[in-house]
Amino acid sequence: MNFVRRTEALPIAIFLVLALAPVAASFGAETYLLNLFTRVMIYGIAALALDFLCGYGGLVSFGHAAFVGIGAYTAAIFGAHGVSEIAITLPVALIVSALFAYLTGTVCLRTKSVYFIMITLAFGQMIYFVAGSLSPYGGDDGLTLKLRSTLFGFPILQNDRALYYAVLLFLLGSYLLLRAVVASRFGRVFRGSKENPTRMATIGFHVFSYQRVAYVIAGCLGGLSGFLLANATEFVSPSYMSWQRSGELIIMVLFGGIGTLHGAIVGAAAFLLLEDMLGGITENWKLIFGPMLVLIVLFARGGLLGLATSIKERLSRG
């Protein structure tokens, strides 16, 4: 498989840049840049998980934001009751996400292609409306976190820079985990089920079960991303799980280059930084952003990474 042979330079460079960004940021608007890049990395985790599903398993989920929301709300609801201990809240967030993934996956994975897209959307919308009706926790208005999560009582995330590096570690961990999974026995079966599920069944794999485990893994990472998002913004709201958010996650994956993992991180960065910068130039930034999406699809197959590779090839040829 090409992922094995692909050069490691790019992912290493990405994480190096992320590790050094706070140093560069300290010369500018530090907290702002830290916040922006923290958001990039948090969405990067969710996008990674989605890339794992779409790019390796052919499972295009249009409801992935639901997991982000579940993770975020777990943190916030615990927070509202005065529990902010990571050792409690994070495992619960992951378990709840996993449960939701397991239950909805059991239903969703019965369907294929567009039907899968739509049924994941349906579950996403359901959980969105549930969150909106949680009136003790702010309903549609959302809920502010009194303070960020603590580890064994220490407010280790209170400092923006500490939060940044914590998120970076989680991103790195997620990335390495997914890389290992993709290359493992399990990953090989999962990838095979994207290529030819009938063949996989006739050589003896119960494709559904493997896909469901993969769906649970991606759901957990989505939950992790939401948990971190709640800590970074110190605020949660149902809009975290709207279908538009799920769509944005898909765009991030495609933007960077699907089926590469590190492409998802590049995609998340490109998407959020573009949104931020274009938004700074004109309030009509969508007039620019929309056509950009069209152009990327038309001319840059394989996203930004694909574009970079094809330019490199053209240069070396010429």
Added chain:
Amino acid sequence: MNKLLSSVAAVALLGTACTAQAQEKLKIGVVTTLSGPAAVLGQQLRNGLQLAIKDNGGKLGGREVELFVQDDELKPDVAVSKAKALIDRDKVDFVVGPIFSNILVAIMKPVTEGGAFLISPNAGTSNFAGKECNPNFFVTSYQNDQNHEVMGKYAQDAGMKKVFIMAPNYPAGKDSLAGFKRFFKGEVADEVYVPLNQLDYSAELSKIAASGSEAVFVFLPGGMGVNFVKQFRQAGLADKMKFLSAFTVDESTLPAQKEAALGFFGGANWAPDLDNAQNKKFVEGYQKEYNGAIPATYAFQSYDAGLLIDGALKAVGGKTDNKDALRAALEKAPFTSLRGNFKFGANHYPIQDFYQVKVVQVGDKFATSIDKKVFTDYTDPHAKDCKMK
């Protein structure tokens, strides 16, 4: 990758460029909704503030103003990020905004803890008026409940027996109906909560028609109100019962509602025809500046926010470094509001008069017009819970 690096550099440059430039300028951030259907409200907010600055010769408190306008996209997490950018990258002294309560709740912490004053020209939630009142937060509009209370009092005073009430299913909607019921003691035919941003009210209209109420009271801001008012008129209910409302028929929605809203009532702290010279000048100036659009309360309250900043800064000699002095100046509300009587309560929410307003036709346009004063120097019901530090 290069792209990523260069964007990092660009962001960093942007940051430094902003800090290097214009030391003397007063920096004001605006957080408002400029995309989606609610953009029309957000634009009024921005326009009102810009007009205030323009009318003051481009200055507030004697200093040139640099405005940083941010679109919150009506997404709380986006708003938080934009608010942090204003504080940290742009180093603003004031943030004016937002339109929506949920955005206010989200940006309160980053703005006030970041050392800037947050001045809300619209959203005024009950929590910040009461227990969670904040020394660095000022409101130039009202407490959210109040316009609904105006209608409740009106319905009670008019001796109505049975009213059908309806609002969107979100916290402000619940506050709204609670506010109405605080003063209205007659029978509530039904209390209906519709999903936020519902478009078609056919189901609810049938229920209203069947309820045999004397009046309907609704809180359906923005596009929701446009749809409801049109459909209410089409269903033939306008001739059968009175239409009471808050934030449902105003100058931001009337261009679309037109004749359909004629004669409908609203509760407000102001109307374009409020009789004072300054207000007349504002309404005329706004129409001239913005293609003949009549300003709504969002614009006027934002204009007042500009005047508030101007007055307070003048009182401290244009300096923003002494926050305590500036806060003390702000608390005195040293400006003449377009609405006339205005002062801040201990919770930094206004104490002001409220009116029942009615939709009228002005030339080929439609506007609200003062019909009757309902409250005088009215303090919001949550102020007593505020222990300002």
Added chain:
Amino acid sequence: MAEPVLRIENLRKNFGGLVVTDGVSLDINEGELHAVIGPNGAGKTTLINQISGTLEPSDGRIYLNGTDITALPPDKRAHLGLARSFQITSVLPRFSALENVALAVQARAGSSYQFMGRADKETALNDAAMAALTEVALDKRADLLAAHLSHGEKRALELAIALAMQPKLLLLDEPMAGTGPEESERLIGVLQKLKGRFAMMLVEHDMNAVFALADRISVLTYGRILASGKPAEVRADPAVMTAYLGEELE
């Protein structure tokens, strides 16, 4: 006599009003190569699909080594020793030839719920896969993506996948379809070599291959078995001559 490897009893399949399999009964014994022939639309692929589990029969029973597998999903049947090749080549195009086969090995060798460790570095899997590839003479092409193999090579790859499953019964759905005469010869050679190791059911149009390989032949027309027996018997059956072979052999 021992239990047959495959026993089909009165199998029936209809799509709406259309009867595609009409009461087929059939036994395949240990080590036997049983060919099923018949004109297009006789229901041969439908029969294979029902045996391998991708299609649910309307009625009747299927036994593999005495176990009733009629209601089992395809993956369970595979674990009981059933392997198949597809009429339209069905491999994993973006996996290398070796990985295609290694997956089949992996399906039998321990759990596939292993999330760490690189599957492509497991020598046990790779060695077994390479052995299967060698048997079909594809060992030189092991590292090529399956998509880049020639048509005949893909058919050989399907065979290697099936071999790697160490099946008790192998279902071959027109393995010669679309291959040139040379490649056909090669495939016939490979099958000849494999004959006797496990039972096989061969659906094929190429009569040379059928008569060169089959121990027994069943003729299927309109979803029914018209005749069944040794190649010589079938060749001599007048009903078969008129119904099928006659026109084909001219």
Added chain:
Amino acid sequence: MSFTLLIVQTLNGLQFGVLLFLIAAGLTLVFGVMDFINLAHGVQYMLGAYLAVMFYALTGNFLIALVAALGAALLLGLLLEFTVFRHLYDRDHLEQVIATFGIILFLNQGVKVVWGAAPLSLPIPDMFAGTVVLSPGILYPVWRLMIIGSGLAVALILYLLVTRTRVGMLVRAGATHANIVSALGVDIRRLFMIVFGFGTMLAAFAGVMIAPILSVEPGMGDSVLILAFVVIVIGGIGSMRGAFIAALLIGLVDTLGRSFAIDILRLVMPPSPARTVGPAIASMLIYVLMALVLYFRPAGLFPAKGR
């Protein structure tokens, strides 16, 4: 919960369903025949409404505005087809989704720049203003009946077109066996353009018809788009009959759910939580319905064969 109220709500549900059908019909055609996911279908509905408002302001005549808006919407649609969509037909679904999402962003912002952010409105033509008396005390707006009527008429026309004409045959064949159509030697590109243009006009027609009831504003197509997708997925992609039945189903379930969810909940819980939970459940109903349908019929109610 009186009987008359039930009838009125059923009519409301029908009207909503018919509207959804007008939008979903084009979507399912384009998706079924061309295997093209067009998220921009919703903005074409929005454009229909905006164009009608513009032409009405120019001419003051609803009928002229309707015809002109349909024509202009068709032109804009074909322009999009020619410049962008045409290059997407052979791409995978994901790429189509992203590119057409880009078009949504662009056009939503575009109408705001051109017509402003404030909601606009279109008056009901005088002939159809007013209400009819269904039973003493219960009125029903004529225009809503018009929508139901014209929607059903369109459904009938579509049915005749699809079953009785050559293009219809091709479309039907294309929705179920795409490669056969090209094997017949039909100019597939032209067929696609006809189908696409037709879908665009249907969406625009829905936009014009609803404009007098709903406010015309940027982004008005987004929520409708999602519902239209729900409809075609429940109905089975490519199936016109499925789209029709699913649209009415969704219209009725949503409307009746919204009006009676609270009343039903009140039977089992106190009124105050019922009022809070009711709307949430009502909003969720159609998605629950979709999940249920897909669980039992993973390819929708009327799955197209050969897909």
